[in-house]
Amino acid sequence: MKLLVNVTSLTPPITGIGRYTHQLLSSLVRDDCIEDIRGFDALGCYNRQGLESLLHNADSPTGKIDNKISRVKKNLYPLLRTVARKIPGARAVRQQMQNRNKQRALKGYSGFVYWEPNYILQPVDAPSIVTIHDLSHKRYPQYHPEDRLSWLEEGLSDSINNATEVTTVSEFSRTEIQEFYGLKQEAITVIPPAVSPAFRQNYSNEYIESIKKHYDLPSEYILSVGTLEPRKNIAGLVKAYSLLAKNIRQRYPLVLVGCRGWQHLVDKDFQAMVRRGEVIVPGYVTQEHLPAIYSAASVFAYVSFYEGFGMPVAEAMASGCAVVTSNCASMPEVASGCAELVDPDNIESIMAALQRYLEDSEYTKSRALEGRLKSEKFQWEYSAKHLVKLMEKMEAG
Numbered sequence: 001m002k003l004l005v006n007v008t009s010l011t012p013p014i015t016g017i018g019r020y021t022h023q024l025l026s027s028l029v030r031d032d033c034i035e036d037i038r039g040f041d042a043l044g045c046y047n048r049q050g051l052e053s054l055l056h057n058a059d060s061p062t063g064k065i066d067n068k069i070s071r072v073k074k075n076l077y078p079l080l081r082t083v084a085r086k087i088p089g090a091r092a093v094r095q096q097m098q099n100r101n102k103q104r105a106l107k108g109y110s111g112f113v114y115w116e117p118n119y120i121l122q123p124v125d126a127p128s129i130v131t132i133h134d135l136s137h138k139r140y141p142q143y144h145p146e147d148r149l150s151w152l153e154e155g156l157s158d159s160i161n162n163a164t165e166v167t168t169v170s171e172f173s174r175t176e177i178q179e180f181y182g183l184k185q186e187a188i189t190v191i192p193p194a195v196s197p198a199f200r201q202n203y204s205n206e207y208i209e210s211i212k213k214h215y216d217l218p219s220e221y222i223l224s225v226g227t228l229e230p231r232k233n234i235a236g237l238v239k240a241y242s243l244l245a246k247n248i249r250q251r252y253p254l255v256l257v258g259c260r261g262w263q264h265l266v267d268k269d270f271q272a273m274v275r276r277g278e279v280i281v282p283g284y285v286t287q288e289h290l291p292a293i294y295s296a297a298s299v300f301a302y303v304s305f306y307e308g309f310g311m312p313v314a315e316a317m318a319s320g321c322a323v324v325t326s327n328c329a330s331m332p333e334v335a336s337g338c339a340e341l342v343d344p345d346n347i348e349s350i351m352a353a354l355q356r357y358l359e360d361s362e363y364t365k366s367r368a369l370e371g372r373l374k375s376e377k378f379q380w381e382y383s384a385k386h387l388v389k390l391m392e393k394m395e396a397g
Helices: 016-028 048-057 070-082 090-105 145-163 171-181 205-214 235-242 245-252 266-277 289-298 312-320 331-335 348-357 360-378 382-397
Strands: 002-006 038-039 044-046 112-116 128-132 165-168 188-190 222-224 254-257 279-283 300-303 323-325 340-343
Touching: 002 016, 016 044, 016 048, 016 382, 038 048, 038 165, 038 235, 044 048, 048 128, 112 382, 128 145, 128 382, 145 171, 145 360, 165 171, 171 188, 205 289, 222 235, 222 289, 222 312, 235 300, 235 348, 266 279, 289 312, 300 312, 312 323, 312 331, 312 360, 323 331, 323 348, 331 340, 340 348, 348 360
Parallel strands: 002 038, 002 112, 112 128, 128 165, 165 188, 222 254, 222 300, 254 279, 300 323, 323 340
Antiparallel strands: 038 044
16 A cells, blocks of 8 residues: 655644644554555655654754754744735745645656545545545634635535545534535544543653743643634633632633634733733643643633634543533534533633632542543544555555
8 A cells, every 4th residue: 555645734833734644644654554655745755764754853842853854844934924924815826836846746656545634635646535624614714814715615625526535533524524515424534633642641740840941831820722813712711711810810820822823813901911920822832842731731721613623622631631612513522521611602601610620629630530531532543543444445446
């Protein structure tokens, strides 16, 4: 079996889709069933050794990059993306340039199965698997920039129609794809994300304290992890947090971990809470340090309006952290009865769930333990095996 993968989503800093691609590829490059595995992006193609190097460097905690292409991806790409957001039509131009580069590179892959982990199939003449993570652009178009909406609207229908197999990350997303694109349930395979074993480790107090010192975090805190953008409902979480009693806010600051995303706007109240130390925004945290930050949190809150899966919920559960999350989209499916579910539009319900955890330590401990046990079902090796079985079925067919 031979596999070709689009690795564009591994451009640092890695977020949800990139993490999904990274973890599955880390298992696939070691799989004996795959005799050859290649990757490609706008910079070129990678053999198995090149992919292993790319995976190693994609989330380098020290910033040390051991090859030229990875240095370009880590240092130049984020700068270009920041500049492009400020230029009308820049995304479309960039997409055209990348497509031309890919078309030149994607020749001669007869006998390969092509896996596209990021929605839109590229011009590869091979049996293909496309992964659709969610349809937030359909449900909440206001939470996406216009060029992203155009990219998805123009390309996703063709990708679904042309793909040999369609996969997604949750039963919720499978239902969404059925509704919007008319596929039958059996035509969509669910290959869920999982949780790295690093999130299940018990870290020493000394190590945790060193990580907290590195990011200037307090001894106790409420944690939220995710790109800072409107769909994640950061504004609602901050508003709910502001309703907690002053002594609670002083004891448990709200720590918002994640990259600044599209239209992340802060108001005067937010800025005032940051100045008072009630809200802390450390920005992007490397994957190596993230498990310790989860495990040190008093409560984890993730009240997004819409998620295809909601990786941070699973990571928090595996880390032994009590979870508050939304009662909609995929979050109840991931939480599996082990979290406080709230209406993301109801600020008071978010506040009440936070307060209950912070005031009832025994209840918080029992919910955290339930979540940790339930999270054992999220294993990357199982997810990778599902993808390999799908490729074997394609080869047999």
